[in-house]
Amino acid sequence: MKNILECFEATTARFPDKVGFTDVNRRSTFLETMRRARKIASALLGYGTKKPVAVLIDKTCNCIDAMFGALYAGDFYIVVDVHSPKDRIENILSTLHDTIIITDKDSLELANNVKNNQPVVLYENAINFDIYEEQLLNIRKHMIDMDTAYILFTSGSTGKPKGTVISHRSLISYVNWVTDEFKFDETTSFGSQTPLYFSMSVTDLYSTLKCGCCYNIIPKQYFSFPINLVKYMNEYKINTIYWVPTAISILSNWKVFDVIKPEYLKTVLFAGEVMPTKQLNYWINTLDNNITFANLFGPTETTDICTFYIVDRKFADDDSLPIGKHCDNCNVFIVKEDGTEAKDGEEGELFVRSTFMADGYYNNPEKTLEAFVQNPLNKSYPERVYKTGDIVKYNDKGELIYISRKDFQIKRSGYRIELGEIEAGANSVEGIKNCACIYDKQEDLLVLIYEGKIKKTETVMAGVIKKVPSYMYPDKVLRIKEMPQNANGKIDRKYLLQNYKNF
Amino acid sequence: MEKLLEILAIIKPGVDFTKSSSIVDDGILDSMDIARLVGEIGDEFDVEIEVTDLVPENFNSIDAIMKMIERLEDED
Numbered sequence: 131m132k133n134i135l136e137c138f139e140a141t142t143a144r145f146p147d148k149v150g151f152t153d154v155n156r157r158s159t160f161l162e163t164m165r166r167a168r169k170i171a172s173a174l175l176g177y178g179t180k181k182p183v184a185v186l187i188d189k190t191c192n193c194i195d196a197m198f199g200a201l202y203a204g205d206f207y208i209v210v211d212v213h214s215p216k217d218r219i220e221n222i223l224s225t226l227h228d229t230i231i232i233t234d235k236d237s238l239e240l241a242n243n244v245k246n247n248q249p250v251v252l253y254e255n256a257i258n259f260d261i262y263e264e265q266l267l268n269i270r271k272h273m274i275d276m277d278t279a280y281i282l283f284t285s286g287s288t289g290k291p292k293g294t295v296i297s298h299r300s301l302i303s304y305v306n307w308v309t310d311e312f313k314f315d316e317t318t319s320f321g322s323q324t325p326l327y328f329s330m331s332v333t334d335l336y337s338t339l340k341c342g343c344c345y346n347i348i349p350k351q352y353f354s355f356p357i358n359l360v361k362y363m364n365e366y367k368i369n370t371i372y373w374v375p376t377a378i379s380i381l382s383n384w385k386v387f388d389v390i391k392p393e394y395l396k397t398v399l400f401a402g403e404v405m406p407t408k409q410l411n412y413w414i415n416t417l418d419n420n421i422t423f424a425n426l427f428g429p430t431e432t433t434d435i436c437t438f439y440i441v442d443r444k445f446a447d448d449d450s451l452p453i454g455k456h457c458d459n460c461n462v463f464i465v466k467e468d469g470t471e472a473k474d475g476e477e478g479e480l481f482v483r484s485t486f487m488a489d490g491y492y493n494n495p496e497k498t499l500e501a502f503v504q505n506p507l508n509k510s511y512p513e514r515v516y517k518t519g520d521i522v523k524y525n526d527k528g529e530l531i532y533i534s535r536k537d538f539q540i541k542r543s544g545y546r547i548e549l550g551e552i553e554a555g556a557n558s559v560e561g562i563k564n565c566a567c568i569y570d571k572q573e574d575l576l577v578l579i580y581e582g583k584i585k586k587t588e589t590v591m592a593g594v595i596k597k598v599p600s601y602m603y604p605d606k607v608l609r610i611k612e613m614p615q616n617a618n619g620k621i622d623r624k625y626l627l628q629n630y631k632n633f
Numbered sequence: 634m635e636k637l638l639e640i641l642a643i644i645k646p647g648v649d650f651t652k653s654s655s656i657v658d659d660g661i662l663d664s665m666d667i668a669r670l671v672g673e674i675g676d677e678f679d680v681e682i683e684v685t686d687l688v689p690e691n692f693n694s695i696d697a698i699m700k701m702i703e704r705l706e707d708e709d
Contacts, residue, residue, distance in 0.1 A: 351657070354667040355687050384684040581672070611672030615665060 132275040134301050135201055137340040138164060145316060145342045151191045152366070153347040158191045160342070163198065166257045170199025171266055173256035174230060177249060179204035179269055182226045182281065182492075184248075186210050186219075186233040186241045189326055189347055192253055194335070196232045197280070197326070199256070204269040205230070206278040208293070209327040211617055212237045218291065219244045222283050225293055225493055232256065275299035281492050282329050282430050293492035294329075294430045303485040304433035305336045307457045311438070312397055312422070314370070318343035319394070321368035323353070323377050328618045329430040330402055334372050343370075353377055353619075356386040363392045370397040372426075374619045375405040376564070382409035383563040387416040401426035401435060403620045404532070404550055406557040406564075408447040427453035427532065431501065431516050432486040436460050437530055448558035448597055450550070452529035453522070460484035462530070464522060469506050477523040479536060481505070482516045540569050540576075545601040547576065552604060555597030556580060559590055564613045567604060568627045577630050578604035581613045608633045634699055640673045641695075650695050657689040667692060674698075680705035 131137070138160075141150075146161040158166075174183065183200035185207050187193040193209065200207035208226060210219055223229060223244060233241035234253035241250050279298045283291040308314075320334040322345055338345040346366045352359040359381070362368075378400055381387065398413065398421055405425055414423060428435035439454025456462045461483040464472035472478035483505065490498035505513040521533040533548060540547040549567040556565045556578055565580035584590055587607040595603060610633050614622040641650050644666050656662055662670065670692070675682050680702060691701045 350664050351660075351689075354657075354664040355689055356684055357688065384687065386684050389684055583675075585676075611676060612665070612669040 131302055132298065133201075133270065133273055133277075134279060134298050134305070134336065134339070135198070135270075137302075137305070137336070138198065141339060141342045148316065148342060149344055150338055150342070151194055151345045151347075153190045154349050156191045158195075163191070163195055165261075166195040167198035167202050168261045168266060169259045170196055170232070170251075170253070170256040171202030172262045173251055173259045174199065174203035174205060174232070175262060175265055177230045179272075180277070181205045182229040183207045184210050184223060184226060184229050184231045186212055186231055186237045186244075187253060188212050188236060191347070192234055193326055194345075195257070196253060199232070201279060202266055202269075204273055204277070206280050206295075208281045208283065209325075211325060211327050212240055214617060216240075216244055220246070222291055222293070223248065225283075225290065226281075227493065273298075275302065276489075278489070282327065284329075284430050290494075292494060292497055295489040295492050296332075296433055297489055300433050300486055300488065301332070301336060303459055304332070304435070304457075305340050307459060307486075308333050308435070309337050309341050310458065312370075312399070312424070314341045314343055316342040317369070318397075319367050319369050320345050321348050321363055321366065321371045322346060323348055323371070323373040323619065324402075325618060328402075329434045330372060330374070330618075332434050333399075333426075334370075353380055356381050356384050357390055360386055360390045360392050364390075364394065367394045368392065369394045370399075371395070372399040372401070374402040375400050375409070376403065376613075376615060376621060377619050378413065379406060379409040379564060382412035385412070387412070391417065395421055397421070398423045399426055400424075401428070402618065404553070405451055407445050407449050407451060407554070408558055408562075410441075410451070411445070411447060414441070425451045425453060427530075428482075428486075429516075429518055429520075431488045431518075432460065432482050432484060433488070434486075436462055436480075436482045436484065436486060436518075439529060446558075448554055450531070450554050452525065452527075453532045454529050457484075457486070460486050463507065464524075465506055471507055472523065475524050475526070477521055477533060480518045480520045480522045480530075482518060483513070487514070487516050538569070542574070542576075542601065545599075547602050549576075552576070552578060552594065552598055552602050555594050556590060558597065559584070559593030562590065562593075564621070566613065566621050566623055566626055568623060568630065570627065570630070575606060576602075576604045577606045577608060579608045579610055579613075579626055579630060579633065581610055585609065634695065636677055637674075637695065637698060637702070640670065640677060644669050644673070654694040656694060657692045662692070674702060678702050678706065680708075 142160040149157045150160040151158045183205045185196045197207045232251045281293040314337045324330040423441040425439045426435045427437045437453045439452045464478040466478040505515045519536045552567040561584045562582040567578045614625045616622040
């Protein structure tokens with residue numbers, strides 16, 4: 131297989147009239163999605179191939195049509211968050227340089243506001259184009275599996291967003307693993323939480339394309355009204371979810387399953403941040419025993435995931451979940467600071483070697499060279515590997531354990547401090563819904579911020595003291611009424627660090 | 634009611650909530666705003682909001698929110 135669209139075509143041939151994608155307003159069959167994608171591709175043909183296509187459409191079936199449309203035109207797409215600040219969108223468009231914008235009537239005003247000479251294609255016009263069969267076929271003939279499929283922009287710790295370049299080959303290789311591992315098929319019905327400009331969305335979207343599943347876009351509002359969320363899951367017969375832990379925790383914190391249970395759920399996957407065990411245990415203990423729970427781990431730079439752990443035993447509320455072992459066709463190894471391989475449970479930085487790997491960052495050779503490097507263990511021939519910046523180790527069961535981000539490692543009076551360990555301790559305190567520990571480098575302060583009904587911060591501190599050594603005690607404990615979330619639905623740590631003084 | 638309007642003015646400044654009967658349905662408050670509102674109500678009115686109270690109908694108008702708060706205060 132050379133092109134991810136071959137999956138789409140095989141699935142459409144098998145299930146032309148099966149509904150593959152739904153949003154609140156539309157249910158789109160595989161055939162209809164393909165028809166619209168090919169019409170959009172025909173509308174894009176005049177602008178040349180191998181070009182970045184910025185998709186400025188909210189998370190709907192229309193957005194998916196446009197993404198696949200770009201692929202059919204031999205281009206690569208970039209889904210842009212239409213709710214993000216104008217500055218950020220302009221920043222992304224300027225990084226892309228020579229791009230085509232596709233938008234719909236709802237976001238046309240935004241597109242006109244942020245564009246800078248780029249041509250704008252309107253979705254509603256594009257889906258009325260004639261399909262240029264011959265040209266589309268010709269484009270495909272000239273494509274190879276190393277051609278770019280899409281670019282995902284990540285926030286980048288300083289300033290400019292980084293655009294991770296993912297090829298058809300990486301996508302095909304990753305989707306092969308995830309669909310085989312979790313046995314997705316045409317009966318799989320996803321309830322999709324993650325935005326299409328976030329790497330996690332690749333898993334449910336492209337698994338749907340490959341296996342003929344159904345990709346149901348859950349309206350964001352449902353996460354505020356958890357009973358309605360479960361009702362929605364039952365109405366759409368959702369049996370598989372892949373959410374960020376913050377979203378999973380909403381249902382635990384409100385004890386929703388004491389009132390209503392998801393009736394069809396079989397597979398619960400999560401990634402993107404550390405899953406608090408107490409909140410996971412609520413799911414495990416109140417729902418059906420046959421449900422598979424798995425902790426997935428990986429950066430955007432390995433398409434989505436590089437290691438995973440299927441929950442196979444009980445964990446106490448203050449235990450941390452392993453990140454498990456490498457995926458198929460994906461190799462990981464740990465390198466110590468001295469450049470040699472870590473052994474016997476030694477800590478070090480996680481490196482990845484796999485076709486899941488991205489090709490680099492778009493128009494950013496410096497950052498590309500920093501992260502995509504020669505394999506430090508191979509002195510014999512050129513071999514590019516990805517340096518994750520994550521510190522990990524193996525436990526005595528041979529499972530990988532996540533320790534922290536390399537940049538977040540803190541040393542105080544000679545001791546290594548792990549923010550995650552403090553959080554795991556605090557999270558296990560009864561009444562804590564959510565917490566984050568941040569380190570203010572300038573002030574040398576460890577600040578624990580929590581959300582929950584405990585009003586006295588001393589009570590939380592007393593709980594933390596029981597769990598962590600004294601050098602890890604937070605200097606400050608602050609209570610906030612609602613943990614801030616970033617656009618992906620994860621805890622917004624950057625915001626916390628910038629604003630904690632005003633809490 | 635004033636206390637509620639004060640809370641709302643902090644969460645979403647410059648919106649006249651008294652006129653709307655579809656605060657949630659029209660997206661005037663997004664999911665983050667609602668989560669914050671729920672936290673503030675719990676604290677400021679000292680009531681325990683249950684998951685069964687978390688339905689759009691209870692948040693679509695000032696009257697509906699007040700009715701919910703009064704009901705929860707009575708339950709205490």
